[in-house]
Amino acid sequence: MNKGILVGLVVLVLVAVGAGGWFYMSSKDIGAAPSADAAADASEKAAAVPAVTPDDKFIGNADAPVTIVEYFSLGCPHCRHFHEDILPQLKKDYIDTGKARLVFRDFPLDGVSFAAAALTRCVNDLAYFAMVDTLFKQQDTWHVQNGVVQVAEIAKGVGMDQAAFDACIKDKSRNDKILAIQKEASDKLKVEATPTFFINDRKLSGVSDYAPFKATIEAALAAAK
Numbered sequence: 001m002n003k004g005i006l007v008g009l010v011v012l013v014l015v016a017v018g019a020g021g022w023f024y025m026s027s028k029d030i031g032a033a034p035s036a037d038a039a040a041d042a043s044e045k046a047a048a049v050p051a052v053t054p055d056d057k058f059i060g061n062a063d064a065p066v067t068i069v070e071y072f073s074l075g076c077p078h079c080r081h082f083h084e085d086i087l088p089q090l091k092k093d094y095i096d097t098g099k100a101r102l103v104f105r106d107f108p109l110d111g112v113s114f115a116a117a118a119l120t121r122c123v124n125d126l127a128y129f130a131m132v133d134t135l136f137k138q139q140d141t142w143h144v145q146n147g148v149v150q151v152a153e154i155a156k157g158v159g160m161d162q163a164a165f166d167a168c169i170k171d172k173s174r175n176d177k178i179l180a181i182q183k184e185a186s187d188k189l190k191v192e193a194t195p196t197f198f199i200n201d202r203k204l205s206g207v208s209d210y211a212p213f214k215a216t217i218e219a220a221l222a223a224a225k
Helices: 003-017 077-095 111-122 125-137 147-156 162-169 172-187 211-224
Strands: 057-060 066-072 100-106 196-199 202-205
Touching: 057 077, 057 125, 066 077, 066 211, 077 100, 077 125, 077 211, 100 172, 111 125, 111 147, 111 162, 111 172, 125 147, 147 162, 196 211, 202 211
Parallel strands: 066 100
Antiparallel strands: 057 100, 066 196, 196 202
16 A cells, blocks of 8 residues: 555545544445456455464464454445354354354445444443444445444444544554554555455455355364374
8 A cells, every 4th residue: 555545545534523424335336346257256365464463353273274364444345244144154164163263354445434433442341243234234334425423323333422432533543553564565465455464474355155165164274283
């Protein structure tokens, strides 16, 4: 991600959290997942392997032989599809059995998704995953024009008043961390779409069904033996 793009993302955040402003861009325009036929080619060798940090949120066993790192935007319908339709099976087969863990990494594609990502980081650790689930389930409600207003309503549902919400999404330190995650993903890991997954040293982009995950994870488990 070059300096111009990084500056642009900062502007998106400022617009989204400003005086009633908003920015919305469909994932069909940026970061759209490829078709199922394209996704059937499965994984490719990753340009680099993302390192898991203490700030990362993940589900599963920290010592699992397979680490899956997902870059996602909360406003991306393909990401919603993964979380609602693919993750339950993935969790049953590999995460709950201790074979894999899933690390969540923010890659918001627009200002309102950036505000939503910031909100997930303002709730406590136990509530983080529930907030991600809630935002995906209500995506059609808030990922719209003036959607930050709707994100604020979701925050109020968990006891956060308007002043606390405004402080949350305007926190420079937190926003800088999200931007840094995006910059590393773009510059070092060559992430160009959401969702993008790194499964140990393999990369999957825009997967629309379960089969490529199963094949890539099974290969990673075999290699780890």
